[in-house]
Amino acid sequence: MTENSQQQNPAPTSELPTQYAPAEVEGELYERWVERGYFAADAASDKPPFTVVIPPPNVTGSLHLGHAFEHTLIDALTRRKRMQGFETLWQPGMDHAGIATQNVVERELGKEGRSRHDLGREAFVERVWQWKDESGGQISGQMRRLGDGVDWSRERFTMDEGLSRSVQTIFKRLFDDELIYRAERIINWCPRCLTAISDIEVEYQDDDGELVSIRYGEGEDSLVVATTRAETMLGDTAVAVHPDDERYRHLVGRTVALPLTDRRVPVVADTHVDPEFGTGAVKVTPAHDPNDFEIGQRHDLPFVTVMDEHAVITVPGPFQGLDRLEARSAIVAALRAEGRIVAEKRPYVHSVGHCSRCRTTIEPRLSLQWWVKVETLAKAAGDAVRDGRVDIHPREMEKRYFDWVDNLHDWTISRQLWWGHRIPVWYGPNGEVVCVGPDEQPPTGEGWHQDTDVLDTWFSSGLWPFSTLGWPERTDSLAKFYPNSVLVTGYDILFFWVARMMMFGLYAMDGTPPFRTIVLHGMVRDQFGKKMSKSFGNAVNPLDWMDKYGSDALRFTLARGANPGVDVPIGEDWVQGSRNFANKIWNATRFALMNGATVEGELPSAEEMSATDRWILSRLNATVAEVDALYDDYQFAKLSDALFHFAWDEVFDWYVELSKTTFMGGGEAAKVSGRVLGEVLDVTLRMLHPIVPFVTETLWTTLTGGESLVIADWPKDSGFRDTAAEREIGTVQRLITEVRRFRADQGLQPGQRVPARLGLDGSPLAPHEAAIRQLLRLQPEGDGFAATATLPVSGVEVALDLSGTIDIAAERKRLTKDLGAAEKEKAQATAKLGNEAFLAKAPDQVVDKIRGRLTKADEDIARIQAQLDALPAA
Structure with missing residues (x-):
């Protein structure tokens, strides 16, 4: 069984201290492993490859229990595969974490009384790199503490030169294939981070709000609409009803007055409207709601933006300059004063989107952004799982994956930040648009300028399984270690990261998926099953x-x-x-x-x-x-x-x-x-x-x-x-366990020795007598031995002399009580088995179970009666 090619003479026992002290061993041992190159992966090896990437932690982060959990599982897999003879690569690295990192550095600047705009873009990015070199990446040292067997010589960062080249290359290819485009669409906007964020970076929670019903128009030509965001009515450009709704058919094609403004808006018929919900009429604000955006496109409505990037009202008039929440209260008050409020409900609990980075309420906003056209990419990602090229474990998680990739909307990839991969597109003085690859020179001359936005962090981390191996160059490492053998990650980033890697890997690597197996694990919670959070006071630093x-x-x-x-x-x-x-x-x-x-x-x-x-x-x-x-x-x-x-x-x-x-x-x-x-x-x-x-x-x-x-x-x-040996030792174990239980029932101390006679003559357990006596603290019979208790166990009669060690009366009382319970159990089982009606209806497994209960009751009665008979007279 043992195949130890490194085996030498055993070291002397004195080298092993009497107690294990982890702190004296772990750090030195880990550095020894690294120095000897045990974790290094050789692309030239003829061993079969086993590749796993670390889900790249944010450069701003530190080790938390979720990291420790995931890293433990990945390390266990890779250590075993290394021992099995695989050329094992566990790829380490970190993500530049665009929004999070920029926020950290901006807070530092704020302490100095400055903003990034005071520095300018180039100087600010230099400041972020300086912070990264000095303070970022503390998680690397913490990974060493945990024992992560990663190849540190291959450590990568999503903003390093090689990975940046990968990002620019795939952007250019997608652009040339018309899978990346620029368009004005409704996006999720964070007024705090001042950037667009993707759908999966929005966290929804139930908030207390208000639902107000507002009358538009006058008399019989009026309609009532309900909204939780009264401030957006300043941007309404229509009221929509269902085309089959008889209540409003006479108004379709006409206009109604928009309260608090000097505008009139049309009434349009659209099948998106649910006539059974509310009044059956809805306000349409195409520049501030994704559903209204679609209605606006279908009916060629104007798109009126009423807020700036800080969510401050920009419409001239009494509400201009108010924050959106201030404007909401002021507009409702003004409508109330005009008698336009038909009904008010507060608090009104409804689901509201929040920025996953800073928890600010998201503002849907019309914005010119860069997008990935995902239809063909997402289909390929779904097909790779459906046709068995990629397995998802556990299998029941497949549905969540398909629900996502089969209904994926185009992905907004531009972010209004300075830290990140800048979009490689230049605009010319006459409206020219040029996408530049990594080996191409950008256009120069008067009027040419580069797009100011950067790419979503998930864009670069989506390339992680192959960009870390040198792609787009066909390196030895790429040939050896792609695709990854397995991806181990939390189900919470199935959509953030896993789906992006699937789409990009299949696209860039000629239909080869980035990994063969996706293993999804859960989240770490406290001992009561509650989510760990600093705000809950139950967060744990794993280092502690x-x-x-x-x-x-x-x-x-x-x-x-x-x-x-x-x-x-x-x-x-x-x-x-x-x-x-x-x-x-x-x-x-x-x-x-x-x-x-x-x-x-x-x-x-x-x-x-x-x-x-x-x-x-x-x-x-x-x-x-x-x-x-x-x-x-x-x-x-x-x-x-x-x-x-x-x-x-x-x-x-x-x-x-x-x-x-x-x-x-x-x-x-x-x-x-x-x-x-x-x-x-x-x-x-x-x-x-x-x-x-x-x-x-x-x-x-x-x-x-x-x-x-x-x-x-x-x-x-x-x-x-050796099944015979397993049966034999199993019998020894049952005998020892039963006698130990009996001793405990008698109140005997574990080390207390008791004279005993073991009926092992002719028994296959005879060779174990010395061990049995040693483990049960049973002395030989000796002179004057008198059995006061006898236990028949597994065909062996164990006679004990407990005189002077137990309370005979108490023991007789206990055994009598146990005997009564066993006899009651026997009577109940016998009655059921004697009931013909019951036997006719009961399933076979139920009847078999009751027969088993009867057999056990008979055995218990015999055992207990024997113990009672063995007790001396009181």
Whole structure:
């Protein structure tokens, strides 16, 4: 099973301290891995590639629990694949985060009493680069703390020279293919960030507002419209009704007076209007509402903009210069004074869009912007999943993906910022428009100027799987490592990032998708399932937990909660429990080393091993097979749980304990078990390494003398199984567990020794008598032995002399109560099974279950009665 090419003589036990201190190990160990080049990916290697990109964190960011969670899962995958012999690339890097980074630097300038306009564009961009070099990217150091096995020699930044070339190249290609265009459309505008943002950067929440019903026109020719945004009525250019609505058919084609203005607006018929909603008449403001924009286009209506970029009213008159919210109150008051308000409802709870960056209420606004025509790109992204070129895991997330790509609107990619990839388009003095590629010279001369906008951050990060490998050049790295093997990311950016990468990857790389598998995970929440937030007071800095419990403890906790596509609750006590697990591994390995555990030489033959040895090796191989299958299905929680229970329960709590008498006895049997224990620990540490790399590396190198687990071989299932040994040890476990339960029921202390007779003559459990007695603290019978309690367990009669150790009367009372409960259970099951009407209607599985209850009740009655009979007279 073990294929360790680096194996040397085991290091002396003295090198392993009595306690594990993560802080003394982790930092030095990680830097050693990096210095030795273990994480470096070689494009010239003949090994099969395994590629994963890090979802590039913002340059403004720091490590939060969501990062730690995602990075743990990716690191576990890549470490295992490296051990399996793949040429593994985990690509690191950061995103320039246009809006967020510009906001950070502008706040710094504000403290100096200046704005970016005081500096000018060129000087401001230089200031941002300076901030990036001095303060940005602290997350890189935090990734080292976590143990991320990334290839630091390949670290990229979305604004570096190579990636900027990729951005300009694909913009030019899309432009030439008429998939990028410039048009005046309704966009989401943030009056705080002063830029357009895409649909997916708008977060909707229920806000308290007001719904006012306003009468337009007079008498029988009037209509009532309802709105939550009264300030936009200044930009109304029509009232729309449904063409089949009899109430308003006489008004279609006529005009009505627009209150508070000297304008009249037409009444138009449009099927978009729902005649059943409200009054069946709606105001139409084409420059400030996406639906109204469509109506305006269909009916050739004027587009009247009533606000500037700060959401301040620009229409001449009494409301000019008011903020939109101030104008709303003032306009409603003016309408009320004129008797135009028919009804008012406040508070009126409705869904309102907010900027995901600064939480400002979004203003739909007519604006000239650059757009990506997504119809063909989105179809290709959907087809790649439908035809099986790309798998989404878990499968149920496919619907969310298709709902998005199948209904994708054209994507506005221009941002009114200074920090970012500037749009490579020049305008000439006579209306010329020239898009410039990376190897082309921009036009010069009087009147020529470049577009002032920059590209949406998601435009450049959408190129990440191939731009980081040198595209558009056909580099060795691109040939070796594209497409990515798997993408691991949160379902929350399925639309932000994943769909963009799919569209761009398929377009730029001749129909080859950017990854073969998309693994979507959930969000990290607190132990009560509540979203973590500073405002809620439940946000956690993962560095605090790593400082307190070690990085392995945090990683194991996160992995153990990672069920596909499901949010992950986490609390500090769970991290503490994982720390205890790391300590358990440490202490068990120290015990093993002190008792002759070794990896030297071949494994003994099955004939030389005890049943206990054969059992643990059988369970070891079964666990290897189980963990492999779970890794391949991205079931991180299940594989972590399988490793936890195998290591803690089967290896440490059972095998080590059952083998102690063997080790104490010495001789050939102890040598055999020492080699078996060495093998089990070797393989177990290998399996645990991808999730808990630090403690396993320290223990494994001490146990084996090998160079590093990072480059060791991943264990393989040898196929060894011994079902007979598994049955035999299973019986031993049941016997020990039942007697331990009995001892606890009697109030006996765990270390208290009790005389006992074990009926093992002729039993296959006879070879285990010494171990059973040791684990159960059972002394030999001795002179004067008198059985006061007898337990029949798994065909073995265990007679105990509890005289002087238990309260006989209390024990008889307890057993009598248990006997009564068992007899009641038997009576209920017997009655149901004797009811012909019930048997005729009940499903077979229900009847089988009741029969099982009856069998168990009979067994319980026999066991309890035997225990009562064995008690001495009171």
